[in-house]
Amino acid sequence: MATMKQLTRKVEVARRHGAGSVSKALTLRALRFPLWLVYRPEKWHLRGFHTTNYKKMAVALAHEVPAPLNVVVDVGCGLGEILNRVDAPRRIGLDVEPGVISWARLLQRFTRSDVEFRAGSFESLTPADPEVIDLVIALGWFHYMADEWIEDRMRTLLATRRVRYVMVDEFPAQAGRIEGIFDDFGEPVRRCHDWQDGKTLFLYRCDG
Ligand SMILES: C[S@@+](CC[C@H](N)C(=O)[O-])C[C@H]1O[C@@H](n2cnc3c(N)ncnc32)[C@H](O)[C@@H]1O
Numbered sequence: 001m002a003t004m005k006q007l008t009r010k011v012e013v014a015r016r017h018g019a020g021s022v023s024k025a026l027t028l029r030a031l032r033f034p035l036w037l038v039y040r041p042e043k044w045h046l047r048g049f050h051t052t053n054y055k056k057m058a059v060a061l062a063h064e065v066p067a068p069l070n071v072v073v074d075v076g077c078g079l080g081e082i083l084n085r086v087d088a089p090r091r092i093g094l095d096v097e098p099g100v101i102s103w104a105r106l107l108q109r110f111t112r113s114d115v116e117f118r119a120g121s122f123e124s125l126t127p128a129d130p131e132v133i134d135l136v137i138a139l140g141w142f143h144y145m146a147d148e149w150i151e152d153r154m155r156t157l158l159a160t161r162r163v164r165y166v167m168v169d170e171f172p173a174q175a176g177r178i179e180g181i182f183d184d185f186g187e188p189v190r191r192c193h194d195w196q197d198g199k200t201l202f203l204y205r206c207d208g
Helices: 002-017 019-039 053-062 098-111 147-160 177-182
Strands: 071-075 090-095 116-119 132-138 162-170 187-193 200-205
Touching: 002 019, 019 098, 053 132, 053 162, 053 187, 053 200, 090 098, 098 116, 147 162, 147 177, 162 177, 177 200
Parallel strands: 071 090, 071 132, 090 116, 132 162
Antiparallel strands: 162 200, 187 200
């Protein structure tokens, strides 16, 4: 019964994304699978852009940031599926998993993206990095970090750089939590509901 329900849901999701998106996602998954066997990160990374609604929303939301969008930093960038699609002259992708970063760099050879992928988290931004960051993206991992950890990293980041906008997400099981934290760091300018995973994406203006 549960399997039938899951299958029906998968068909419904596939329908909403469209046949073109589904075939792109399946092709990329097949091409990535051997690399996943090499790097062995979370299986989550095989979940493709073309059939993941919040990733599409994140790219669209990034392009809503008022110009200029010169510098974008994605913390917890994974394979860079979102960052690679954000149009900005300087893009820095940080991820705490070195294997994921190696995989992202390997994929880059095929996509010719110029994203600067680095292993690490907020701490690995150095004084040599831009002082003004137009957008910081942190999606899909704040839900398992403690409030204090997030607050501490955000306080340090905002004290050392001028960050114009921040994009974060919140899962329905933690409704109000991320929003409660970020309301202290900026002004919410956009909030979008993701029909697929049920989460909410927030865009905060932090330099106002
Ligand atoms: C679910 S994936 C999401 C990847 C990407 N943000 C996306 O939405 O496509 C979460 C990523 O966050 C990374 N991560 C977890 N904790 C982190 C931390 N403290 N600093 C930086 N990255 C972290 C994980 O290694 C993983 O690649």
